Every structure is written in structure tokens, then in C-alpha cells.
Amino acid sequence: MSQPAIEIENLTKTYRSGLRRNPVFAVRNLSLTVRQGTISAFVGPNGAGKTTTIHSLLGLLNPDSGRLKVFGGPAGTAAARARIGYQSEIFHPYPFYTVAQALRYYGQLAGVPADTLARAVPAQLERLGISEAGNRRTSGLSKGMTQRLGLAQALLHEPELLILDEPTSGLDPEGRRLVLEIIREEKAKGKTVFLSSHILADVERVCDEVVMIRRGEVAFADQISSFGAANQDWAIEVLGFTSAVRESLEPDLRLLSLEGEVAVLLCDSSGKRELLRKLVELPVEIGAIQRHRGSSLEDAYMKHVGRA
Amino acid sequence: MSRLILLSRNAFRGILAARSMYLWVVAILLITVRLLPTLLAPSLLPENVGRGGRGPSREMILERLKEQRPATLAGGLNEWSVLCIAFGILVGAGALSREVNARTIITVLSRPIARWELLFGKWAAVKVFAALSLLLGLMFHLAVASYLDVSFTRFVALGLAQTLVATLLYTGIALALSTVFSAALSGALAVLFAFLPGVVGVMKDYPDTASYYNIVHPLGAVLDYLVPPGYSNLYGLAVEVSPTIDYSAQLQPLLINIVYSLIFFGIGCVLFTRREIKLG
Numbered sequence: 191m192s193q194p195a196i197e198i199e200n201l202t203k204t205y206r207s208g209l210r211r212n213p214v215f216a217v218r219n220l221s222l223t224v225r226q227g228t229i230s231a232f233v234g235p236n237g238a239g240k241t242t243t244i245h246s247l248l249g250l251l252n253p254d255s256g257r258l259k260v261f262g263g264p265a266g267t268a269a270a271r272a273r274i275g276y277q278s279e280i281f282h283p284y285p286f287y288t289v290a291q292a293l294r295y296y297g298q299l300a301g302v303p304a305d306t307l308a309r310a311v312p313a314q315l316e317r318l319g320i321s322e323a324g325n326r327r328t329s330g331l332s333k334g335m336t337q338r339l340g341l342a343q344a345l346l347h348e349p350e351l352l353i354l355d356e357p358t359s360g361l362d363p364e365g366r367r368l369v370l371e372i373i374r375e376e377k378a379k380g381k382t383v384f385l386s387s388h389i390l391a392d393v394e395r396v397c398d399e400v401v402m403i404r405r406g407e408v409a410f411a412d413q414i415s416s417f418g419a420a421n422q423d424w425a426i427e428v429l430g431f432t433s434a435v436r437e438s439l440e441p442d443l444r445l446l447s448l449e450g451e452v453a454v455l456l457c458d459s460s461g462k463r464e465l466l467r468k469l470v471e472l473p474v475e476i477g478a479i480q481r482h483r484g485s486s487l488e489d490a491y492m493k494h495v496g497r498a
Numbered sequence: 499m500s501r502l503i504l505l506s507r508n509a510f511r512g513i514l515a516a517r518s519m520y521l522w523v524v525a526i527l528l529i530t531v532r533l534l535p536t537l538l539a540p541s542l543l544p545e546n547v548g549r550g551g552r553g554p555s556r557e558m559i560l561e562r563l564k565e566q567r568p569a570t571l572a573g574g575l576n577e578w579s580v581l582c583i584a585f586g587i588l589v590g591a592g593a594l595s596r597e598v599n600a601r602t603i604i605t606v607l608s609r610p611i612a613r614w615e616l617l618f619g620k621w622a623a624v625k626v627f628a629a630l631s632l633l634l635g636l637m638f639h640l641a642v643a644s645y646l647d648v649s650f651t652r653f654v655a656l657g658l659a660q661t662l663v664a665t666l667l668y669t670g671i672a673l674a675l676s677t678v679f680s681a682a683l684s685g686a687l688a689v690l691f692a693f694l695p696g697v698v699g700v701m702k703d704y705p706d707t708a709s710y711y712n713i714v715h716p717l718g719a720v721l722d723y724l725v726p727p728g729y730s731n732l733y734g735l736a737v738e739v740s741p742t743i744d745y746s747a748q749l750q751p752l753l754i755n756i757v758y759s760l761i762f763f764g765i766g767c768v769l770f771t772r773r774e775i776k777l778g
Contacts, residue, residue, distance in 0.1 A: 205776075248608050250775040272610035282601040284508065286515040298504050299609040343605065 193262035195351050195382035196224035196247065201256035203242050203406075216242040217406040220256070224399075226350075229373060229383040231393040231414075234403035234495055240386045241279065243403075244353055248276060260351065272301070275349035279356045279386075281340025285329035289320060289339055292328050293346060300347035307346075314342040319368060333360040341369060345376070352376060352383045358392055370396050390487045400487065402495045410494035417487045424462050427477035428453045428469060435472050439465075446482070456482055501611060505619025506626070509593060513627050516596065518589055522634055525581045529574050529635070533642060536570050539563050567648045571639055572733040575654070578635035579661035583692065583729060586628035586665040590672035591685035593620040594770075601777055614767040621673050621763060628665035632658065653741060656748060657733040663755045664729035668692055670759040674766025677773055694721070695728040726758035727751035 201220040204213040217239040224230045234240050245251045247258055249266025258265035261273060283292045290311055297307045315321045318338040323331065331339065337360050344352060354373070358366045366389075373383055373396050387393055393400060394414060402410040425446060428435075431453035436443065442465075444456040457465045462479075469476055543556055554562070594617070597603040606616065636658065643650060671691050675684035701718025730751065735741045 245604075245775070250604065250607060252772075252774055268610040268612060271608060274608065276605070276608040278601070278604050278608075280601075281605070283605075284512065284515075284602055285600075286511050295504070295508060296605065296609065299501070299606065299611055301501075301610065340605075 192226050194223045194259075195226045195228075195261060196222070196230075196265075196384060197257075197259040197262075198222050198243065198247075199257040201243060201246060201258060202254045203239075203246060203251060203256075204254055215406050217246070217253075220403065220406065220408055222401050222408060222411065224382060224384050226261075226382050227377065227380055228398040229377050229385060229396055231397040231400040232384060232386040232403065233388070233390070233393060233400055233491065234409075235388075238403045238495075239406035240403060241355060242406075244276075244355055244384075244386060247353065248274070273350045274353055275344035275347065275351070276353045277337075277340045277344040277355060277357055279359065281336050281343075283328040283336065283339060283343075285327065287328055288325050289328055289331070289335075290315065290324040292339065293343055296343040297346045302347050310346055314346055317345075317372065318342045319365075334362055334365050337361055338365065338369075341372065345372070350381060352381060353386075354383065355386045356388065357385065358387065358389055366392065390491060394487050400490075402491060404495045410490060412490070414487070417490065423456050423458055423482040424479060425482035426455045426457065426462075426465065426469070426479050428455055429475040429477050431474060435474055438472060439468060452477070502615055502618055502622070505611070505616055506622040509620045509623035510626055512596065513589055513593070513623055516589075516592075518585070518627060521581075521585050521588070522631060525578060525585075525631070525635065526638060528581070529578055529638065532577065533570065533574055536563060536567055536646065537642070567646050569734070571643050571646070571648055571650075574642075575635065575639050575657060575733045576731045578639065579632065579657065579664075579729070579731075579733070582628050582631045582635065582661055583664050583668050584689075585631050586624055586669040587672045587685055587688045587692070589627055590621070590624040590669035591676050591688060592681040593624055593673060594676045595681040595684075598775065598777075603775060604777070607775060613771045617673065617677070617763070617767055617770050621670060624669045624673065625666060628669060629662060632661055632665070651735070651738070651741075653735040653738075653743065654733065656735060656743070657731070659752060660730060660732050663752050663759075667726055667728065667755045667759040667762070670762045670766070674762045674769070677766050677770040691725075692728060694725045698722050698725050726755050728755065 199221050201217050202215070203217045204215050206212065207214050220239065220243060222232075232240050232243070242251060246253050247260065247265045248271065260270040263270055284295070287295060293311045293314060294307055297310065298304075302310065312321070312324070315324050318341060320335055320338050320342070323335055328336070328339065337357065341354070341357055344354065352373075357373070358369050361369060370392060373385065376383055377396075385393070385397060394417065397414050399413055400411065401408060429452055431448065431451050439455075442461070446454040446456045448454075455465065466476070466479075540560060543559060545556065597606070597620075603616075607613070636654075640650070668688050668691065672684050672688035675687050679687070698718050698721045701714050702722050704712075704714040704718060732748070735743065
């Protein structure tokens with residue numbers, strides 16, 4: 191079995207604030223694992239500790255305690271960073287470079303050979319839809335274009351792990367769709383994506399797993415497929431649901447609710463036809479058939495992370 | 499090596515983009531003002547000056563000014579060199595904090611580069627800026643010397659070497675301090691370091707009275723071991739007709755300054771490697 195792309199065990203990081211230098215926990219005993227080849231979302235409100243965790247992974251911050259690994263090796267080393275492409279929440283390029291020059295510079299820092307860069311820079315500009323801005327100074331770019339440039343530099347050296355901090359913030363709907371498409375493409379190439387985001391709709395659309403963090407602690411973690419928008423379940427309302435009917439449907443019965451003789455049964459898409467065939471043969475009436483929308487990611491967010 | 503050149507080039511572009519070349523304009527204005535009496539005396543001195551036995555005659559004043567030209571130019575070169583060191587401190591102290599404040603450092607440090615490489619790139623860039631400043635000053639003074647019919651001897655190279663090594667030292671100190679302190683504090687402390695050799699000299703020469711309370715002399719003697727020799731003005735040699743020069747005496751402080759600058763840079767690298775990049 192391959193090493194996890196990211197492995198964090200009991201990460202704790204405190205900052206000191208105020209005159210008395212009181213410790214403030216940014217992250218407390220945080221543990222998470224990101225499997226290779228997946229897109230994992232890191233979700234939480236502002237100040238929850240997402241950026242602190244990411245910066246600890248990059249070696250920009252020194253954790254108080256805990257163990258951080260990238261592809262099995264210690265995080266924060268040059269070797270680990272060589273395998274990472276990182277886009278910060280708000281990308282800050284050098285203002286004196288043009289877009290193409292900035293990309294070349296970041297590519298050279300990552301050790302990309304000159305001939306590869308000569309091909310990769312125009313290709314990434316094209317991919318991110320900013321080819322026309324190639325000769326423009328980065329200081330004159332809009333927020334959306336700067337974000338696209340930030341993603342381009344993260345992708346340039348074809349890293350195995352992409353750490354993206356709010357990659358769709360500041361983007362118009364078209365830009366958002368493009369970025370999500372690129373994230374999916376990277377996953378298809380076998381890359382791992384660790385995505386920090388506030389935009390739950392984006393998370394639901396592209397991610398495989400979600401880790402929710404609140405006040406520096408993991409509040410919730412699950413597969414995205416377990417949420418309503420992604421699951422393929424159907425709900426069938428059955429009238430005249432007696433104990434005899436129940437016995438004849440077991441052992442495959444998935445009962446969502448039962449009130450008197452009115453039951454709501456669950457089945458997945460592949461089992462829907464078979465269940466309906468059985469029900470037709472039984473002395474029951476089918477009241478309704480509809481897609482079952484389970485709890486959404488937003489519900490989970492509000493339950494585990496939200497202040498409400 | 500190519501990464502160091504890349505980082506240096508980028509840091510140098512950052513220095514130029516911060517409009518540091520305005521410093522050169524200020525320096526040329528300052529030195530020009532200083533040289534103005536020497537340059538303009540023949541045309542501005544009234545014809546009737548000194549007539550009637552009141553003070554020296556016009557010819558005597560002009561002759562005296564002519565005699566003073568070499569020393570004036572040597573003094574100008576010395577002042578320009580001090581300005582170069584000040585520019586180095588100013589630019590060096592701000593090089594790292596500029597990158598942190600602009601938050602460009604985050605993406606750079608997420609790349610597989612060592613922090614010492616980034617720091618070295620900045621040091622080299624500041625050094626190149628200081629060296630270019632010195633070159634500009636030298637060309638300016640050579641042009642003025644040619645106009646005033648004064649010639650520098652080859653010993654001007656000694657003064658230039660002193661200045662280059664001093665900029666290496668003080669930019670290294672400023673940069674090392676900026677890994678832990680703000681740009682302003684780092685600059686101020688580096689300037690303090692530049693003044694220390696003179697202060698230490700005075701302390702060391704303080705009479706050793708063996709008094710219980712007299713700690714000035716022993717403190718000066720101790721500091722003398724710790725404080726680098728720093729900058730000393732050797733441009734006077736460049737206009738002397740036949741100077742006597744003890745080369746080993748001139749070489750020693752240069753070497754000591756180089757060693758000190760490497761030590762300070764090393765300390766800066768260690769501090770910067772351990773430092774957290776907090777962006778608030």
C-alpha cells in the first residue's frame with residue numbers, strides 16, 4: 191500500500207499574543223491523513239487553523255508538537271517541498287515581472303529545466319486562460335487573473351501533491367469552473383490535491399473526502415459520497431406496510447422511517463427496479479418515488495463547525 | 499549555483515524596483531554641493547578680493563584652492579564611500595522585510611530552496627548595488643579630477659577595496675539583523691556597528707588608571723577583540739605624491755572584515771532558518 195500523501199499526527203501550534211504573551215491555540219492535536227490520488231477538502235471558518243496547518247506542512251511555521259509527513263518523509267524539507275505545488279490564499283507575485291517572467295522564475299526555482307519551461311509556461315498560461323496577459327506586468331492584473339497565475343505557478347513543475355488554499359476565491363463563475371476542472375484533471379493524472387476552501391459547493395463538486403476543522407481541532411471527517419448531493423439513493427413511500435410485508439422484504443430492507451403503516455424505504459439506483467417489482471407483488475400501495483437527498487455537506491458544516 | 503544567481507538577480511530587480519537608484523541622485527547632489535567651491539571659485543571669486551591689503555589676494559586664494567584640490571577630491575571619494583556603506587545598510591536592512599511584507603516570500607519558500615540561499619541572494623544583490631554605487635562615485639570623481647587637472651595614483655584601489663569590504667561587512671550585519679528585527683531597527687543597529695570601531699578606539703586609548711571604577715579602558719580592550727575594524731579612509735594615499743604604504747597592515751583589517759562579514763552572515767542564516775514566517 192502506498193504512503194499517504196499527507197500524514198499529520200497530533201499537530202499543535204500556539205501563538206503568543208498580548209503583553210503577557212498568553213498562548214493562543216491555532217491548532218490543537220490535529221490529526222489527518224490524505225491518501226494519494228484523492229482530492230481532500232480542508233474546511234473550516236476563518237481562524238480555524240487551516241492556513242497554520244498548511245504553513246506547518248510547508249515548513250514556514252514550527253509546530254509546538256506533532257508529526258507531519260509528506261509522502262512518508264518529514265514535511266517542510268526541500269525534498270518534500272519539491273513534490274508540492276502550493277497556491278496561497280491570495281497569491282502575491284513580484285510586481286516587477288510580467289506574467290510569463292513570473293512563471294519562468296517560479297519554474298526555475300522549482301528546478302524545471304529551461305527547455306521544459308519554454309514549453310510549460312505558454313501551456314500553463316493557455317490552460318489557465320491567461321495567455322493574452324503573458325506580457326503584462328503582474329502588478330496590473332485583476333484579482334481573478336492573479337489567482338489564475340497563482341494556480342499556474344503551483345502546477346508548473348507538475349508536482350505530485352497540490353496544496354491549494356482557497357483557489358477559487360476572487361474568481362468569476364467561469365474561472366471557478368475552469369479551476370475545478372483543472373483540479374479534476376490533476377486527479378485524473380494521479381495527483382493528490384489538498385484543497386482548503388470555504389465554498390462548500392466546490393468541495394461537493396470535486397472532492398473525495400472532507401475534513402472539517404473548528405478552533406484548531408478536527409470536528410468532522412467523512413467521504414463526500416456519503417452526502418446527499420453525491421449519493422444515488424432513492425426513497426420509496428409505501429402505504430400498508432405491515433409486519434408481514436416487512437418480513438417478506440428482509441433481509442435487504444433499508445427502512446428510513448415508519449409511521450403507522452406508512453414506511454419510507456431506501457434503495458440505491460441499481461436495486462430500485464428489483465424493489466419495485468417485489469412491492470408490486472405485495473399487498474401495498476406505492477405512495478411516491480423520489481431521489482433521497484440525505485444530509486448535505488452544508489448541514490454537516492453547520493452541525494459540526496458552524497456557530498449556530 | 500544557478501539558483502543562487504537566479505535569487506540574486508531577482509533580489510537585485512527588487513532593489514531597483516524599490517527605486518533605490520534615487521539614492522544615487524541624492525549622493526551626486528550632496529557631493530556636487532561639497533565640490534562646488536572648488537569647481538566654481540575661479541569664476542565666482544570677485545576680481546577685487548583682497549585689494550587694499552585686506553586679506554589674501556585673489557591669486558593667492560585661487561592658488562590655495564588649487565593646492566587643496568587633491569585633498570578635496572580624496573575627501574569627496576571618502577564621503578561617497580561612506581554613503582555607499584549607508585546605502586548598503588539601508589537597502590540590506592529592508593531587503594528581507596520587504597519580501598515578508600509583500601508576502602512574496604511564501605511562494606518562494608514553498609519551493610525547494612534553502613533559506614540560506616534566499617539570504618545569500620539578497621546579500622549578493624545588495625553587494626552588487628553597493629559596488630555599482632561605488633563605481634558611479636569613482637567615475638564621477640574621475641571626471642571631476644580630469645576637469646580640475648588632478649590625477650589619482652594607483653593607490654586609489656586600496657581605498658576602493660576598503661570600501662567594498664566595508665559594504666560587505668555592514669550589509670551582512672544589516673541583513674543578519676533583519677532576520678530577527680524590523681528593517682528600521684536592523685538598519686539602526688548596523689549603523690551603530692559602523693560607529694563602534696571609532697568608539698572602541700577611544701575607549702581603548704582611555705588612560706588606564708587602575709582605578710577600581712575605571713572600566714572604560716578594559717571594556718574598550720575587550721570590545722576591540724569583538725568589534726570588526728570596519729571602514730577606514732585610505733583615499734588620502736591616492737593623491738599623495740609618494741606615499742609609504744605598509745601593505746600587510748592594510749591587508750589585515752580587510753581580511754578580518756571579510757571573516758567577520760562571513761560570521762555575521764552565517765549567524766543570519768542560522769536565525770533565518772529557525773525563524774517562522776508569520777504573516778499575521
